[in-house]
Amino acid sequence: xxxxxxxxxxxxxxxxxxxxxxxxxxxxxxxxxxxxxxxxxxxxxxxxxxxxxxxxxxxxxxxxxxxxxxxxxxxxxxxxxxxxxxxxxxxxxxxxxxxxxxxxxxxxxxxxxxxxxxxxxxxxxxxxxxxxxxxxxxxxxxxxxxxxxxxxxxxxxxxxxxxxxxxxxxxxxxxxxxxxxxxxxxxxxxxxxxxxxxx
Amino acid sequence: xxxxxxxxxxxxxxxxxxxxxxxxxxxxxxxxxxxxxxxxxxxxxxxxxxxxxxxxxxxxxxxxxxxxxxxxxxxxxxxxxxxxxxxxxxxxxxxxxxxxxxxxxxxxxxxxxxxxxxxxxxxxxxxxxxxxxxxxxxxxxxxxxxxxxxxxxxxxxxxxxxxxxxxxxxxxxxxxx
Numbered sequence: 001x002x003x004x005x006x007x008x009x010x011x012x013x014x015x016x017x018x019x020x021x022x023x024x025x026x027x028x029x030x031x032x033x034x035x036x037x038x039x040x041x042x043x044x045x046x047x048x049x050x051x052x053x054x055x056x057x058x059x060x061x062x063x064x065x066x067x068x069x070x071x072x073x074x075x076x077x078x079x080x081x082x083x084x085x086x087x088x089x090x091x092x093x094x095x096x097x098x099x100x101x102x103x104x105x106x107x108x109x110x111x112x113x114x115x116x117x118x119x120x121x122x123x124x125x126x127x128x129x130x131x132x133x134x135x136x137x138x139x140x141x142x143x144x145x146x147x148x149x150x151x152x153x154x155x156x157x158x159x160x161x162x163x164x165x166x167x168x169x170x171x172x173x174x175x176x177x178x179x180x181x182x183x184x185x186x187x188x189x190x191x192x193x194x195x196x197x198x199x
Numbered sequence: 200x201x202x203x204x205x206x207x208x209x210x211x212x213x214x215x216x217x218x219x220x221x222x223x224x225x226x227x228x229x230x231x232x233x234x235x236x237x238x239x240x241x242x243x244x245x246x247x248x249x250x251x252x253x254x255x256x257x258x259x260x261x262x263x264x265x266x267x268x269x270x271x272x273x274x275x276x277x278x279x280x281x282x283x284x285x286x287x288x289x290x291x292x293x294x295x296x297x298x299x300x301x302x303x304x305x306x307x308x309x310x311x312x313x314x315x316x317x318x319x320x321x322x323x324x325x326x327x328x329x330x331x332x333x334x335x336x337x338x339x340x341x342x343x344x345x346x347x348x349x350x351x352x353x354x355x356x357x358x359x360x361x362x363x364x365x366x367x368x369x370x371x372x373x374x375x376x
Contacts, residue, residue: 011311011368015334016311025215025244027208034245044261051288103250103263106347109327114277194325194348 052086055079070143077136088128107197112188119184125177130170137166210260214247218264221335222247228319228331229272232252239275246271258344265332265345273324287323290330290359311368318367329356 025033056079063075105113145159215222222243230236250267258266285286315334319327325346332342343353 011315011364012334014311014338015224015315016336025241027212027248030211030215030244030248033241034248037241037245077375103254103258103267105270106266107269107273107325108347110266111273111324114274134206191325194352 036162049086049090052082055082068143068147070139070146074136074140074143077139078133079136081132081136082134085129108191112191115184115188119181119188121175122184123181126174130173134170141166207248208220210251210254211248214251214260214264215244218268219344224335225272225331227316227338228327229276231242231316231320239272243268243271243277247293248291262341262344269324269328269331269345287321289323290326290356290363297326305337314367318363326356328355333357333360 059075059078063072066072066075141159141163145155223240226236226240226243230239239299247264247267250263254263269355319330322330325348328346329342329348332345336347338352339350342348342357343350348356
């Protein structure tokens with residue numbers, strides 16, 4: 001660049017001439033590493049879904065140890081809801097591998113696509129994260145209420161408080177995600193302003 | 200043989216030979232932890248190798264390489280930010296934040312590259328890309344092609360980058376670098 005201040009040119013020279021680790025990657029080496037990398041990603045995804053495996057295991061065991069049909073139905077619905085959430089996370093969430101078309105998108109396009117994906121994911125939390133768990137939780141709460149043996153004092157109050165607590169947790173999660181979606185939208189708008197004059 | 204007639208393996212080999220050092224610098228600018236940096240560099244190389252199956256020669260090899268590398272690195276930063284609660288800022292905001300290593304004694308103690316990296320690590324992805332491209336000696340048109348930012352906005356960002364660098368490194372470049 002012409003008219004470059006001498007010091008800035010010095011800074012650029014220092015940057016470009018910094019000592020590196022001299023990493024050399026041949027085509028054969030990179031092919032081998034790509035295979036290992038796929039295994040690593042697969043293992044990372046498994047770790048992300050251990051929570052789901054725990055829920056499935058817990059409610060699966062619970063349903064086999066009870067004779068109450070409503071408890072079994074509730075546990076089954078919780079398991080189904082958890083599996084649906086895990087599938088949704090896998091299909092649209094962080095487990096996604098980098099696409100092979102990275103070079104076709106400018107940085108701003110790629111960044112925008114990622115932000116839009118994140119915004120849609122958090123915006124639709126009531127549908128794919130909260131919604132699938134509600135039927136199971138409601139059925140389980142009804143089953144617990146029905147099975148009250150009668151010696152627990154103030155059961156109505158305890159049960160009612162639990163319902164209110166669950167409703168507040170759900171409302172809190174929904175509110176936080178709505179706020180996160182708004183923040184992401186602001187970043188998308190900022191990107192649109194930056195690229196606007198190029199179109 | 201033109202670039203788009205070469206096999207993906209040949210293109211990758213050429214890109215790794217020509218831009219290998221620049222990719223390493225780019226990885227340093229995106230990841231501070233040495234082990235994660237090696238992972239990131241490997242991730243960039245794999246993304247690059249995979250990407251050449253779709254290379255059609257509509258842009259230069261350099262633009263393609265930097266697009267892939269920046270996009271892969273930005274994706275890495277986004278993933279890391281989910282686990283590290285760090286706040287990234289823009290060029291204009293960073294100019295207003297006091298440089299804690301501005302004193303003369305600090306200038307003696309610290310290397311310029313380390314200070315540059317500290318600065319770069321605090322930038323938002325697009326501002327980071329502009330500063331890196333500037334440091335790599337690219338012109339505004341190339342930066343606009345890689346980032347997708349309009350030429351006018353690139354010019355503004357380069358101007359801010361120059362001011363920021365001039366302000367932070369006004370004592371000059373240390374000897375022996």
